[in-house]
Amino acid sequence: MKSINRFCAASIVTASIAAAAIWSPVQANAAAPVVSAKQSVGQFTQSSVVRDKNGNYIIRWKANQDLGSAKVYWSTSPDQIEKNGKELARTYTRYNGLVAADPKPGQRVYFLIKGGNGATIKAAERAVELQGVVNFRDLGGYATSDGRHVKWGKLFRSGELAGLTDADKLQLKTIGLKTIIDYRSNAEVAQKPDPALSGATNIRMPAMKEVEGSSNATDLNSLIATGDLSALGKPGEMLVEANKGLVQAPDAYVSLMDALLAEKTAPIVQHCTAGKDRAGLGSAIILLTLGVSESTVMDDFLLSNVYRAEANKQAMAYMGTIIKDADALASLQALMEVRQEYLQAAIDTMKQQYGSIDGFIEKGLGVSKAERAKLQAMYLE
Missing domain, CATH: 2.60.40.10 (Immunoglobulins)
Incomplete structure (x- = not known):
């Protein structure tokens, strides 16, 4: 669990470093x-x-x-x-x-x-063009195996919302946003709480267990200050393990399914700090439950590299001024990105632990066949 806690801290630090980054919706959408x-x-x-x-x-x-x-x-x-x-x-x-x-x-x-x-x-x-938030996007339009499509304007995913401008808030009000699901830890929320949005209900669903009294952000900042990031393991290793852990202890995603099944919940946005890992898996679970193919789900997961490209570039440029060790920088780069093996680790764990993705949805998340059909009726057209 120690490495997973540091995963939370990594999100805090990388997001704060990139807070002033300029995001290009033209570049991002071009790769969608x-x-x-x-x-x-x-x-x-x-x-x-x-x-x-x-x-x-x-x-x-x-x-x-x-x-x-x-x-x-x-x-x-x-x-x-x-x-x-x-x-x-x-x-x-x-x-x-x-x-x-x-x-x-x-x-x-x-x-x-x-x-x-x-x-x-x-x-x-796919992107919602906001001034103060990176990686806010719509899950609509994806095709399912039976030829239906995910409804546009109902299911959104995002990075942290603390930077929303007044114009952004107005646009989300126009979208009709009703529910904000926050996967972040208590430490992350304390650092950058979600703003109150007119007409929207904020729901906390921490995706990872926290050790009381711990200060993961401080620990990672100390590691960065020393330039020794060996505790992060090999590049990508932490996020592979973190995604396995999220499937093995999916309490937040059980609550996510309950929220989606409730009447008048949508439009809904789920978010974490960078909007790529905890929100990425949540989005994958939603799409898989609705019947979208694994390959399409993976494509959506990997889009975070496109939407966060400029933020990650600026963050790594800053890191390069204080960390000179190539292996340490490679570990940080892997921490800021999404890679196929991250989500694949979660999907493989679903299959290993429950026999199939359908088994995970039914047994791991507690979604009955009738409830799954209801979700598909609510969010597909």
Whole structure:
């Protein structure tokens, strides 16, 4: 448990170092994977939305055949596009995309592409463009094995929220955020408490047990001051073990499932400090429960490297001025990143301990087949 406690401390330190980092939503979204739709006759198969350097939306799509003309609609509500969406553009599906000015600057926008045969697909930026928070993103749009899609605008993940600006808070109010789930330790929360947001309920779900009276942040700061980070082990070793531990003691994620099953909980955001490990596993568990493939879940997990790229770059540049040992820097680099082996360690532990991911969901998290079907009915379309 000692190494897992230091994992918590590592999140505190790396996040505080990167607090002034500048995040580029254009760069981040450019690397986001497209969302696949069910393959069938006369259907859209993929869609994605990113921004160019001028803030314009680049909306892309693919279809399994030419669907003729296309109309693109937009709305600030993902639930109202089909009924009340405003027309953004008319084009042809064979063009596979268009560039359009932001129809509602300062607010999150969702899009609906409609082909000439009536086929439709929704799309949105995966990132939520906030000024004071890194790695806040939407889990919507991912396809499930049965051809449904995760609803946009209901399930979000993020890093710490202490830096929210007034404009950010207004945007989250516009999104309709109702629940904030915080996986951080008491020490992390004391250092940077979540702000109160109008209309949203804050729920603490510490993902890791704490030793009373310990000061993990101080311990890691002392290690950094000495330049001896050998206690962190080989690069990546700590986070591999931490992810195994989170599956072996999944109390926070049991509570997460209970929160998701409650009525009027969504839109919901789950977060930790960097928004990549505890929130990363929570997001993976949600998507797996909804029926999203392991490969897509892994893609979403690894996106934290893209959304946190600038913050991590600046943090490592600072670390390089005080730590000269290459092995120590490699361990810190691994601590700031997400790597496939981190989430894979959690998934492998699910299978080893419970026989399968489904076994973990049912026995480890206590989600019955009926409750899983309810979750899918609530969060898929």
